[in-house]
Structure formats: structure tokens, C-alpha cells
Amino acid sequence: MARAKTQAPDLALSDEIILSMKEISKDYPVADGSFRALNKVNLTVRRGEFLAILGPSGSGKSTLMNIIGCLDTPTEGSYYLSGLHIADQDEKTLAKIRNREVGFVFQSFHLLQRQTALENVKLPLTYANLSEREQTERAKRELARVGLSDKEESYPNQLSGGQQQRVAIARAIVNNPTILLADEPTGALDQKTGLQVMEIFRELNRDGRTIIMITHDPHIATFAGRVVRILDGELSEGGVADA
Amino acid sequence: MLKLGVVKQSVKMSAKNIKSNKMRSFLTMLGVIIGVAAVIALITTVSGVSDYMLDYFADMGAGSLTVSTTGTSLKSGLTENDLAEIRALENVESISPSVAVYTNVVRNELVSSDAKVTGKNQFYFIHNDLITRGRPLLESDMSGDVQVTVIDDAAAKKFFPGEDPLGKTVKIGGILYTVVGICDKDSNIMSALLGGSGDGTFYIPYKNALAMNGKNSVGNLEVYVKDTDHTDDLIDELEHLLDNTFNNASGAYSIFNMDSLLEMMNTMSDIMTKLLAGIASIALLVGGIGIMNMMLVSVTERTKEIGLRKALGATPAVIQLQFLLESVFLSVMGGLFGILFGEAISYAATKLIEIEFRFNLSAVFLGFFFSLLVGVVFGWAPARRASKLNPIDALRSE
Incomplete structure (x- = not known):
């Protein structure tokens, strides 16, 4: 990983900039040639930012999220996350980067149904090889942060949608990742609960956490400090959502 | 390098998954149980019978030659x-x-x-x-x-x-x-x-x-x-x-050697035991296929879970280990039940034909070892498939 860092002389990575994308393109093979989902995307995120990526479905925002989350690698361009060069890494290294650098929050929560809330929150830590005691300690702390201390032993199907998403948020931040990456975090929630979840995001951001949120909802995007729009695979900086 | 914590967690997960699918797990195990029980029962009973016969013939003049003259x-x-x-x-x-x-x-x-x-x-x-x-x-x-x-x-x-x-x-x-x-x-x-x-x-x-x-x-x-x-x-x-x-x-004379007869009988009972154990192990093979089938179903059912685990940082090796442990867990548990069951059968069989029941330790080890082997061999492909799943597709699957 030290090697990856030295490969970025022209990007002038400072401590401030934790995510840097340059000319990122992603092509998918289709029946007649290939389909370009992302076209020369440039994006920089500074530590402590709350960024919303706003775009309708089919705009390429899922592809962008997958690349930001190191679930996928770009066809072209360079991507640095926390000083690490994310192209051409093998599966194993990508898994480790995801574990340490990225906290995922999904639209449909993705909690393991057969595990308690506490066990769900612990999950990323088990892959980080922490002691059982430390895992439990940290998971309890994060559950308390999202206000679910009394639900540690509850199973997902015993929790409301909003509570489940809060468990998922606790899971996303438990390993103290560089970025919190949320994909339509309110998409499966009613408006009121959705706003509660956004309040939690806002609080986390106030505490210094960097958040990247992908959404199609301009209203939700207003919670972010900065909004970028994506349309047909192209990113346009600036502007506040017209709510 | 896989750390102990990951292994421990995988064991716990496997146990939990097996427990939450009790009926299915039991039916899958049944194949191994029957296979191992059949192998153990046959080996123990056949070797018991042949020991008995050998003892009987040994009483009839082991260590002696009979010279008959005409x-x-x-x-x-x-x-x-x-x-x-x-x-x-x-x-x-x-x-x-x-x-x-x-x-x-x-x-x-x-x-x-x-x-x-x-x-x-x-x-x-x-x-x-x-x-x-x-x-x-x-x-x-x-x-x-x-x-x-x-x-x-x-x-x-x-x-x-x-x-x-x-x-x-x-x-x-x-x-x-x-x-x-x-x-x-x-x-x-x-x-x-x-x-x-x-x-x-x-x-x-x-x-x-x-x-x-x-x-x-x-x-x-x-x-x-x-x-x-x-x-x-x-x-x-x-x-x-x-x-x-x-x-x-x-x-004018003939010399009869009891020991050579005993030796021949020994060889024959050895061949017999191996042959029967071989036939019985076909049941074990069928049990293994059952495990493989269940594991493949399990991987398909849990595609989303696998995707999530990968997103949260599970490496392919960890995923593979988890599924492999699950199949080994199933087959070894089946093996242990099979050993108990097989010993019970051979105990009953030896009592029925009124010969001495002898606990056959090597048959127990054989049963255990083979069930372990079945778990690894037949769990390998499903575990491999799980480890190769693309997390993006896996997370999207319903």
C-alpha cells in the first residue's frame, strides 16, 4: 500500500483530500459493443465533507457508488481513496480496503436476519480481527450512538424500518471508516423516519465524519453540504438541489 | 493468512446456520449417518465374526501340525x-x-x-x-x-x-x-x-x-x-x-498345518471386510452428494448475505472457509451420529448371533476420517462458488 501512495505524484494528495477521482470511466459489455456507464468523471472529496450525489435512476450513480465503495474497479482513470490507489487490486486487497475505509449503508438495510442487532453491528469487526471483547465494546458504543442500546439483542424482524437502518448505520461506522457511503438510505422508509435517519447523518457529519450519499431525491440531498449531479454518466459539480 | 478469530466466527456462524435449518440439516446428515453407520456396523460385525471363527479354529490346534500316515x-x-x-x-x-x-x-x-x-x-x-x-x-x-x-x-x-x-x-x-x-x-x-x-x-x-x-x-x-x-x-x-x-x-503321509489354514482365513476375512466396507461406502458417497446439494442450495439462498459480507470486508478465502466449515460440520456431525448408530447396530448384531462384541477403534477412526473427507470434498465446490460471487450482483439479488 505504501507503493500505491508513491504512485500519485501529480495528484497532490493532502491530508484534506481523502477521495480523488480523475477521468474515471466505466464500460459494460453489451450485445453490440459496450455501454459507457460513467464518462470521465472527476471528483474530489475532503475530510469532513457531506456530499450528495444526485441523479435519476439509470444516470450511472449506482456504478459510481460501486467504484467509490471499491466493489468495482473503473475501466479507465485513476481513483485514490485515503491515499490508496484503487485500480488493479485483487479481490482480497479490495475486501480489506472496503473493511477499513468504507462504511456502507444500503437502501434495503441488508441486515442478517438470523443475527441480533449487536451481532450485525459487529460483523465488519470480525473481518478486522479484533478481540471479541473489543468487538462487543465498540458495537455497543455505536448502537448507543444511534439510540438503540435497548435493542442489542433484538433480531431485525423485531425492529421497525427506521430502527433497522439505524442498526445499519451503526454497522457502517463501527470500524471507523474513512468514508460513510450511503446508497438511497431513506428509499425504503416513510418520510418521517427518513428525516430521522438524515438527522443522524447530519449529526455524524457534525462529529467530523465524511459522508457520501447517493440519492435521486433532491429534498434528501439538501441535508448535504455539497451536491453534485450525475446524468448519463457525466458528473456536474455545484448547485444546490432545487427542493 | 486467516486469523483464529475469523475461524472461530465461522464456526459459530456455521453452527447457527445449521441450527436454524434443523430439518434440512438433519435430512442432509442422514445420508452420512447411514453411510458411516453401515461401514462401522459391517466392519465391526464382520471382524467380530471372523475373530470368533479364528479363535474357534485356533482352539482346534493352533501351533500344531497334524501328521496322518496311510x-x-x-x-x-x-x-x-x-x-x-x-x-x-x-x-x-x-x-x-x-x-x-x-x-x-x-x-x-x-x-x-x-x-x-x-x-x-x-x-x-x-x-x-x-x-x-x-x-x-x-x-x-x-x-x-x-x-x-x-x-x-x-x-x-x-x-x-x-x-x-x-x-x-x-x-x-x-x-x-x-x-x-x-x-x-x-x-x-x-x-x-x-x-x-x-x-x-x-x-x-x-x-x-x-x-x-x-x-x-x-x-x-x-x-x-x-x-x-x-x-x-x-x-x-x-x-x-x-x-x-x-x-x-x-x-504315504500328509501333513496338515492349522496355522496356514488360519492365515488363509485371516486373509479371506480381511478381503471380505474391505469388500463390504467398500460397498457400504457407496452410501457415504450418496451422503456426500446430499451435502453438496444442500450446500449449493444454501449458497444460492444466501447470495445476498454473501454479497453483504464481501462488502463489509470478507475476503474470498473467509467466505470459502465459512461454507466449507459448514459442510464439514454437517458431515462430521453425521459421522459421529453414524459411529454411535453403527456401534449400536453391531452390538445388537453380535448379541443376536451370540458372539463377543469387540469395540473396533480403527473403524471409529475410519468413520470419522471419511465423514471429514466427505465434508471437505463435497463442500469444496459450493464454498468455492460462494467465494467467487461478485458482491455487486450478490447484493442486488432477491
Whole structure:
């Protein structure tokens, strides 16, 4: 990983900039040639930012999220996350980067149904090889942060949608990742609960956490400090959502 | 490098997943249970039966050679001289002539016209532990004019009903004999083959028996071997000696080696056990396929879970380990139940056919090892498939 860092002389990575994308393109093979989902995307995120990526479905925002989350690698361009060069890494290294650098929050929560809330929150830590005691300690702390201390032993199907998403948020931040990456975090929630979840995001951001949120909802995007729009695979900086 | 914590977590996860699918897990395990149980039951029972048979035949004269002579027109059997020469061979512990006489035995009004009377010497009783009461025939009885007899249970029952035969007399071939000992039925294969009227057997000093037959040479002889590792050498020496004795006449004698028969039986029971275990292990194979099937279903069902775990940082190796552990867990648990079940079956089987139940440790290890192997072999492909899943597609799947 030290090697990856030295490969970025022209990007002038400072401590401030934790995510840097340059000319990122992603092509998918289709029946007649290939389909370009992302076209020369440039994006920089500074530590402590709350960024919303706003775009309708089919705009390429899922592809962008997958690349930001190191679930996928770009066809072209360079991507640095926390000083690490994310192209051409093998599966194993990508898994480790995801574990340490990225906290995922999904639209449909993705909690393991057969595990308690506490066990769900612990999950990323088990892959980080922490002691059982430390895992439990940290998971309890994060559950308390999202206000679910009394639900540690509850199973997902015993929790409301909003509570489940809060468990998922606790899971996303438990390993103290560089970025919190949320994909339509309110998409499966009613408006009121959705706003509660956004309040939690806002609080986390106030505490210094960097958040990247992908959404199609301009209203939700207003919670972010900065909004970028994506349309047909192209990113346009600036502007506040017209709510 | 996989850390212990990951392994521990995987074990816990596997146990949990198996528990939450109890019925399915049990049915899947059933294949392995039946397979292992069949292997264990067959190995234990078959080896029990063959041990029993070997013991039985070993009682019939292990460590001894039986020399039977038919003689030639010049020489009908073995003389005292020949016997002395055989006895002098280095690897010979002792010998006992075997002279069969069928004659009338009379006690008061109890008569058997065709009783089996066998002439033996003292070594026969030293080599075979048969005496239950009284004393065996001794060296001092062998002069040819001591009239004592050892009788077996059947003879005691027939000629001394409700009485203690010891010290009582019976007329054998018209001569009065005193009963000095009672013995178990002789299980020597040669004696058994010679049969008799079922009125029991009377053992008398062999010279007395020769006299009854009007002969002065011995037809059959048991040779007790000192060092059974060199029985073959002794047979060579015996053949050499007997060839000389009978002037190289063909077919004048034969030597029967119980140990070689035992060896043959041993080999056969070994082959039998392996064959049966091989057939039984087909059930194990079927069990393995069952596990593979269930694991493939499980991987498909849990695609989303796999995707999530990968997103949260599980490496392909960790995913593979988790699924592999699950299948190993299933098959080893099936194996342990199978071992218990198999031992129970063989215990019942041995009791049913009235032989001794012997716990066969190597069969247990074999069962355990094979179930482990089945788990790894048949869990490998599904686990591999799980580890190769693309997290993006996996997370999107419903």
C-alpha cells in the first residue's frame, strides 16, 4: 500500500483530500459493443465533507457508488481513496480496503436476519480481527450512538424500518471508516423516519465524519453540504438541489 | 493468512446456520449417518465374526501340525523309533500320537458297541487345556499296562448318569479302566472329523489303544510346534524325515498345518471386510452428494448475505472457509451420529448371533476420517462458488 501512495505524484494528495477521482470511466459489455456507464468523471472529496450525489435512476450513480465503495474497479482513470490507489487490486486487497475505509449503508438495510442487532453491528469487526471483547465494546458504543442500546439483542424482524437502518448505520461506522457511503438510505422508509435517519447523518457529519450519499431525491440531498449531479454518466459539480 | 478469530466466527456462524435449518440439516446428515453407520456396523460385525471363527479354529490346534500316515505295504505307520526322531527335531515342543479305536464300552447294563476310544499321551493334555475335573493322563500312565481313562462330558452323562465318574470303573474293549479325569469335548479339528457315536470319547494311554487295535505303529500324530514363525521349516524337516521313513513312497503321509489354514482365513476375512466396507461406502458417497446439494442450495439462498459480507470486508478465502466449515460440520456431525448408530447396530448384531462384541477403534477412526473427507470434498465446490460471487450482483439479488 505504501507503493500505491508513491504512485500519485501529480495528484497532490493532502491530508484534506481523502477521495480523488480523475477521468474515471466505466464500460459494460453489451450485445453490440459496450455501454459507457460513467464518462470521465472527476471528483474530489475532503475530510469532513457531506456530499450528495444526485441523479435519476439509470444516470450511472449506482456504478459510481460501486467504484467509490471499491466493489468495482473503473475501466479507465485513476481513483485514490485515503491515499490508496484503487485500480488493479485483487479481490482480497479490495475486501480489506472496503473493511477499513468504507462504511456502507444500503437502501434495503441488508441486515442478517438470523443475527441480533449487536451481532450485525459487529460483523465488519470480525473481518478486522479484533478481540471479541473489543468487538462487543465498540458495537455497543455505536448502537448507543444511534439510540438503540435497548435493542442489542433484538433480531431485525423485531425492529421497525427506521430502527433497522439505524442498526445499519451503526454497522457502517463501527470500524471507523474513512468514508460513510450511503446508497438511497431513506428509499425504503416513510418520510418521517427518513428525516430521522438524515438527522443522524447530519449529526455524524457534525462529529467530523465524511459522508457520501447517493440519492435521486433532491429534498434528501439538501441535508448535504455539497451536491453534485450525475446524468448519463457525466458528473456536474455545484448547485444546490432545487427542493 | 486467516486469523483464529475469523475461524472461530465461522464456526459459530456455521453452527447457527445449521441450527436454524434443523430439518434440512438433519435430512442432509442422514445420508452420512447411514453411510458411516453401515461401514462401522459391517466392519465391526464382520471382524467380530471372523475373530470368533479364528479363535474357534485356533482352539482346534493352533501351533500344531497334524501328521496322518496311510503307510505303505512295508510299513503301516510310525514306530516308537520314528516318533523319537520326530520329537528330537529342534523346533518340536512335543508330540502326541492319536490312535482311534471303535470298540464296545460296558458299564453295568449301559452298553455302547461302537464307542469312540482315543489313545493319547500326556502331552496332548499339556497342549490342550481340556481337563475340568480330576487329572489328565500322565507320563507314568504310558507304560502300556496302566488302565486309566479320561472321559468327556458326553461319556460321563451316558455311562455315569447322576453319578460322579471319578474313581469309578468302566469296561473298555473288555478291559476294566478307572476314570481319573473329566474333560471338555475335544475341539481338535482332526478329532472332530473322526466323529463317533455321540456316546462320548474315552481317552486312554496310546499304547493301550494300539494294543486294542492289534498294531505296533501309530497312524496319526500331532506335532506341537515350539516357534510358530518357523513352522514352514519344520514342515520341510518333517517331510524329509518322513520321506526317508517311508522310502519316498508317494502318498504315504500328509501333513496338515492349522496355522496356514488360519492365515488363509485371516486373509479371506480381511478381503471380505474391505469388500463390504467398500460397498457400504457407496452410501457415504450418496451422503456426500446430499451435502453438496444442500450446500449449493444454501449458497444460492444466501447470495445476498454473501454479497453483504464481501462488502463489509470478507475476503474470498473467509467466505470459502465459512461454507466449507459448514459442510464439514454437517458431515462430521453425521459421522459421529453414524459411529454411535453403527456401534449400536453391531452390538445388537453380535448379541443376536451370540458372539463377543469387540469395540473396533480403527473403524471409529475410519468413520470419522471419511465423514471429514466427505465434508471437505463435497463442500469444496459450493464454498468455492460462494467465494467467487461478485458482491455487486450478490447484493442486488432477491
